[in-house]
Amino acid sequence: MRAEFTRIRTLPATWIALAVTLAANTLLGLLAATDTVRVATSDGQVAVSQLGTVMLAPVYAFLAVPVFAAGRELRISLLATPDRNRFLLAKLLASAGTTIVAAPVLLLPGLLVRHAAGSLPAEMTAYLLLGLVGGGFAVLTRTAVIPLAVLLALPVLVSPMLAGLLPGLVRLLPHEATLSFLGTSTGPALSRTAGFWVLLAWAVVFVGAAWVATVRRDS
Amino acid sequence: MIEISRLSKRYGAKTAVDDVSFSVRPGRVTGFLGPNGAGKSTTLRVLLGLDHPTSGTALIDGRRYRDLRHPLRTVGALLDGAGPVPERRAIDHLTWIAQSNRIPRRRVREVLDLVGLGDAAGQRVKKYSLGMGQRLGIAAALLGDPEILVLDEPVNGLDPDGIRWVRTFLREFAAGGRTVLLSSHLMTEMAETADEAVVIANGRIVARGSIEELTAGHASLETAFFALTEG
Ligand SMILES: Nc1ncnc2c1ncn2[C@@H]1O[C@H](COP(=O)(O)OP(=O)(O)OP(=O)(O)O)[C@@H](O)[C@H]1O
Numbered sequence: 001m002r003a004e005f006t007r008i009r010t011l012p013a014t015w016i017a018l019a020v021t022l023a024a025n026t027l028l029g030l031l032a033a034t035d036t037v038r039v040a041t042s043d044g045q046v047a048v049s050q051l052g053t054v055m056l057a058p059v060y061a062f063l064a065v066p067v068f069a070a071g072r073e074l075r076i077s078l079l080a081t082p083d084r085n086r087f088l089l090a091k092l093l094a095s096a097g098t099t100i101v102a103a104p105v106l107l108l109p110g111l112l113v114r115h116a117a118g119s120l121p122a123e124m125t126a127y128l129l130l131g132l133v134g135g136g137f138a139v140l141t142r143t144a145v146i147p148l149a150v151l152l153a154l155p156v157l158v159s160p161m162l163a164g165l166l167p168g169l170v171r172l173l174p175h176e177a178t179l180s181f182l183g184t185s186t187g188p189a190l191s192r193t194a195g196f197w198v199l200l201a202w203a204v205v206f207v208g209a210a211w212v213a214t215v216r217r218d219s
Numbered sequence: 220m221i222e223i224s225r226l227s228k229r230y231g232a233k234t235a236v237d238d239v240s241f242s243v244r245p246g247r248v249t250g251f252l253g254p255n256g257a258g259k260s261t262t263l264r265v266l267l268g269l270d271h272p273t274s275g276t277a278l279i280d281g282r283r284y285r286d287l288r289h290p291l292r293t294v295g296a297l298l299d300g301a302g303p304v305p306e307r308r309a310i311d312h313l314t315w316i317a318q319s320n321r322i323p324r325r326r327v328r329e330v331l332d333l334v335g336l337g338d339a340a341g342q343r344v345k346k347y348s349l350g351m352g353q354r355l356g357i358a359a360a361l362l363g364d365p366e367i368l369v370l371d372e373p374v375n376g377l378d379p380d381g382i383r384w385v386r387t388f389l390r391e392f393a394a395g396g397r398t399v400l401l402s403s404h405l406m407t408e409m410a411e412t413a414d415e416a417v418v419i420a421n422g423r424i425v426a427r428g429s430i431e432e433l434t435a436g437h438a439s440l441e442t443a444f445f446a447l448t449e450g
């Protein structure tokens with residue numbers, strides 16, 4: 001556990017991802033608060049504050065990369081902790097711990113400029129669960145790039161395209177569920193509670209699949 | 220004591236290791252010899268709990284590696300495809316490994332000095348030369364002051380000085396009653412480092428014994444090796 005934190009803390013990529021996320025959140029928060037930028041969509045103009053999609057995107061980069069996609073270091077980790085259950089438990093706890101420590105720092109500036117500090121607990125929960133989805137995905141594919149690409153492509157490309165055709169399906173995607181949960185969805189939405197459960201289910205599915213894969217397969 | 224018995228490993232249709240049995244005793248340096256693709260790394264990965272055996276067992280002091288609670292204090296290992304993220308500093312790399320197995324922090328300094336990286340401890344690993352990277356891997360293997368060392372091609376990329384350093388170090392390590400298993404495809408190097416050798420070709424053990432026994436009747440270990448692995 002402590003070793004896992006040291007591992008994360010001493011990786012430059014962690015700090016870069018943190019800085020980028022912080023900057024993006026603050027910037028988006030500022031834009032939303034001042035409502036200076038409006039983005040044209042088919043329905044006319046939408047304030048950036050409603051483009052929650054973009055807002056959540058950096059989360060994946062921040063959580064999935066440093067914790068789970070360790071590359072060459074994966075084998076070192078497994079040599080040090082050969083029991084696969086202990087290995088994954090340490091990773092999960094470390095990622096949760098990192099989120100709990102880092103999320104307030106990342107989120108507060110953005111929330112404060114939007115005068116929405118009250119939604120911090122909900123946003124932290126969303127970060128935690130999304131991080132688990134990304135992390136589980138990273139374990140499965142053993143890279144950071146594929147999960148990042150897929151998880152970014154889903155909200156940015158796929159859901160806008162499918163939103164009109166299959167609204168029932170799109171709102172179940174991890175991203176859309178998160179937005180529903182946070183009450184910031186712009187497209188077809190679930191109730192906040194349903195959004196939470198759907199997001200939780202995604203996290204459970206990805207972590208579960210990662211768990212099975214890690215116990216079974218070779219490294 | 221390392222005991223490998225009737226170990227097989229298949230990857231799909233490819234049999235990488237085929238019914239391999241041998242044991243490695245303390246107090247000696249045992250070489251694991253074979254040409255490229257013979258199955259050396261695969262055997263060592265199974266021994267260290269990274270890959271699952273298709274059948275058979277590989278035990279360390281009677282236990283599976285995966286069942287060791289703080290394995291680095293019993294077995295030190297150097298494997299290919301395992302190392303630090305290049306952006307990391309050497310000292311941070313060793314520190315998290317030490318923490319994971321409750322190894323006192325002062326050991327990090329000790330092993331860095333031992334392998335001659337004391338002055339480069341704070342550098343990022345990507346700035347290291349091939350030889351320095353290999354020394355760092357050996358330092359990581361020594362962190363837990365283990366009784367057993369398992370090294371996959373430890374002299375790969377080392378210059379003559381580095382090779383001599385590894386050789387002297389391993390010989391002293393074994394002379395103290397500890398166990399060393401190292402793989403190599405470099406016969407001449409092995410003839411001078413190891414007391415015994417296990418020779419593997421195409422996934423099967425083709426010979427084992429002391430270096431003298433293996434070389435008997437041949438001009439050198441190298442010619443013995445070609446005779447054994449091409450037969
Ligand atoms: N993960 C894998 N999937 C499929 N085949 C594999 C895998 N790992 C090894 N092999 C195959 O098993 C055989 C043995 O490989 P191994 O790496 O154990 O050889 P080696 O003796 O270490 O060779 P070298 O001296 O080149 O390191 C090779 O033919 C290799 O292609």
Ligand SMILES: [Mg+2]
Pocket residue numbers: 259260261299371
């Ligand atoms: Mg090999």
